[in-house]
Amino acid sequence: MFINAIASYLPEQVVTNAYFQELNGLTDEWIVERTGIRERRKASSEENTHTMALEAAKKITESLPYDISEVDLIVGATYTPHDNIFTLGHALQHALNISEIPVVTISSACSSLLNAIEIVQGYFAMNKASKALVVVSEHNTAYNNEDDTKAGHLWGDGAAVLSISKEKAGAQNWEIKDLITGGAANVGKASEGVTLKPLHRGLIMPYGKDVFINACTYMPKVSKQVMEKNGLTVEDISFVIPHQANYRITKNVAGTLGVPDEKMISNIHYLGNTGCAGCAIAMDENKGKFEKGNKIIVTVFGGGYSYGAMLVEI
């Protein structure tokens, strides 16, 4: 299974830490020390989960190694939906005018990128699809409460699209060598650590410490699992792209894995937590840096305590 194209979109508006200092007194120094975040992007009032995804899709259609009409599966992922019925996946199908293919949109919170790719892997295994689009898009600022001094400053908006084919196609062929996902909803504060109840209090993180501890436990654990399963050690890995939640988590994951900081890819500093889109945006941003033969671990962790790791060979 190969990632044959990738594209991302970020809204123009930049919100710096100065905004939160004025709003609720959190200083730049305080935010950077605890999260690494200096600024994040915010969708305009004309934008939403769908429009951001469609902007990324426009870019990917330019680099697809086959005609868009050959796409035979779309999997969307978001926990900040614009529409739960005409979903993110449907919006992409609609905009790209692709007829009569399976379309579904998922959430396993910030870990959905890997769940979505695993669903594609399942369709490929059944021979029900061979050319899929995975679209990840988060409109965090639509659901976020900026006044929340615990987590209001963490979130940013963004989207990405990946084109994934069963066989090699075109020039960019990043092979997905392995992929493991799991859930630990029965652990710690999984049911309330970070939640988004659309009808109630929006996006909140009342138990950030518990989320932190479990993110720092499960990302290294599942990354090691995928390395061991493939006969690799940490020395074989060129880059690790962890879920882009908090730079302290990234540092902690690096420490546990024994990976030097320069191998850890991060966009948290200027994008904040872009949910399930974060790792995909980072993959797109860094594609010029990756070299043939590089082995990359993408590892995710989300509220509800889902997690996963994917081994990609460039």
Add this chain to the structure above:
Amino acid sequence: MFINAIASYLPEQVVTNAYFQELNGLTDEWIVERTGIRERRKASSEENTHTMALEAAKKITESLPYDISEVDLIVGATYTPHDNIFTLGHALQHALNISEIPVVTISSACSSLLNAIEIVQGYFAMNKASKALVVVSEHNTAYNNEDDTKAGHLWGDGAAVLSISKEKAGAQNWEIKDLITGGAANVGKASEGVTLKPLHRGLIMPYGKDVFINACTYMPKVSKQVMEKNGLTVEDISFVIPHQANYRITKNVAGTLGVPDEKMISNIHYLGNTGCAGCAIAMDENKGKFEKGNKIIVTVFGGGYSYGAMLVEI
């Protein structure tokens, strides 16, 4: 792939058409003529998408042919979420205390039941799971606008859980012989026919006629596809369970397929449209009626214009 147990839950409160007559002048006769609906269930203020699903799950654990700890995959489906981060699937994992298994929650609107089962089929094909729970739950009344005279009277609440195993297990072994899903988001008013924008206008159906026409087109079309693919004619089919949206759609589907009304299974009259839970609730309600060897078509259609058909042999 076998459905080895099924259970459902309906909230206690019954809302009759008299309620809507008082609220906005729609008479019982007018509603029944256009939809077949006489009453629907409404979750209490203590209930939500999660609690209803957990009630169904309590019942299914009594009839599971293996210990609940052997479950190795959970797929939730809802377009009326209680929480997008600690999702429906996570809530089930949490309540059942099952460790470290893939969990994901999906929406392809009212057609999600079959998309969820197809995702399970993919995990089985990859040998990444062999014993799955599919949970469908809709809290329509939480998002519905009762004052909407176009669609406010259509919706009801309910949930169901299906236990699906790769191999036969226990006494009830309904074999899923085939399953096709598709999406037609590029057709007609798919992008606006029926929508649920959590941040805006809730659950609305401004283009009911277009939804009706496409439901009546795609459900028979995909049902015929699945019959032809399996060398069956409509005479071989004992029962058809269509998406429970509107009894006029059910009658129309029956007419197009050439299936007598008595083979069409319906709970619309007393449950209204229970979204992606409707067909699963109907399967549970009618399990005493099904006889060994019966072939059943379950066919669905949802906003965003996803559709599907599943052939089940009892």
